[in-house]
Amino acid sequence: MTETPWSSFSIGTSVLGRSIEAHRIGSRSAGDQLLLFGAIHGDEPESAILCQRLLGEKVTCQTVVIPILNPDGLTAKTKDNARGVDLNRNFSARSWKAEHPPGYFPGTAPLSEPEAAALAHLIRDTNPKVLIAVHQPFRCVNWDGPAEKLAAEMAAIIDYPSVASVGYPTPGSFGACYGVDGGIPVITLELPRSPVEDDFVRCVAALRHAANYVTL
Numbered sequence: 001m002t003e004t005p006w007s008s009f010s011i012g013t014s015v016l017g018r019s020i021e022a023h024r025i026g027s028r029s030a031g032d033q034l035l036l037f038g039a040i041h042g043d044e045p046e047s048a049i050l051c052q053r054l055l056g057e058k059v060t061c062q063t064v065v066i067p068i069l070n071p072d073g074l075t076a077k078t079k080d081n082a083r084g085v086d087l088n089r090n091f092s093a094r095s096w097k098a099e100h101p102p103g104y105f106p107g108t109a110p111l112s113e114p115e116a117a118a119l120a121h122l123i124r125d126t127n128p129k130v131l132i133a134v135h136q137p138f139r140c141v142n143w144d145g146p147a148e149k150l151a152a153e154m155a156a157i158i159d160y161p162s163v164a165s166v167g168y169p170t171p172g173s174f175g176a177c178y179g180v181d182g183g184i185p186v187i188t189l190e191l192p193r194s195p196v197e198d199d200f201v202r203c204v205a206a207l208r209h210a211a212n213y214v215t216l
């Protein structure tokens with residue numbers, strides 16, 4: 001039997017006015033236990049596809065899924081949002097700074113962008129226990145905050161490496177804000193550049209494991 005979300009809603013709108021859609025799946029509880037999002041970078045379309053595939057799965061905890069955090073970027077096939085901001089540098093982490101390498105404009109201030117602000121407000125209001133961001137193309141499971149064990153377990157299911165760092169600084173990133181500063185387990189699941197069916201199957205299994213992990 002295919003599961004379907006029991007609740008769908010908009011968490012806000014993008015710079016160009018597109019709705020950012022969220023869906024709740026899994027056992028209903030007092031609140032969201034797990035939060036998962038994809039396509040914060042618009043040039044990582046398979047991250048959205050993985051999130052959408054999880055919507056049809058039975059999961060054990062109340063899970064909120066946002067397949068497309070950056071709908072303008074996904075439509076335009078650009079990493080950044082419509083104002084040229086890398087949304088994964090726009091969170092209110094202590095490490096946020098205005099100076100940046102070319103291609104990583106962090107915005108004029110933390111949460112200056114409506115897409116990052118919508119996600120931050122949802123997390124503030126619902127306090128999920130575990131946060132998962134889906135990206136491409138590094139083919140690994142990266143973690144921030146107290147998530148090393150969960151990252152290792154997910155990596156074993158997917159057969160990707162589990163890594164403490166993606167190899168370069170990420171000031172103002174989602175993981176820096178919620179994992180490093182906030183002390184919440186944050187997983188960054190990096191699909192390969194061109195994932196095949198086996199990647200999706202294994203990653204869905206790992207995401208279901210994360211839901212179980214939160215439930216335990």
Ligand SMILES: [Zn+2]
Pocket residue numbers: 041044135136
């Ligand atoms: Zn990315």
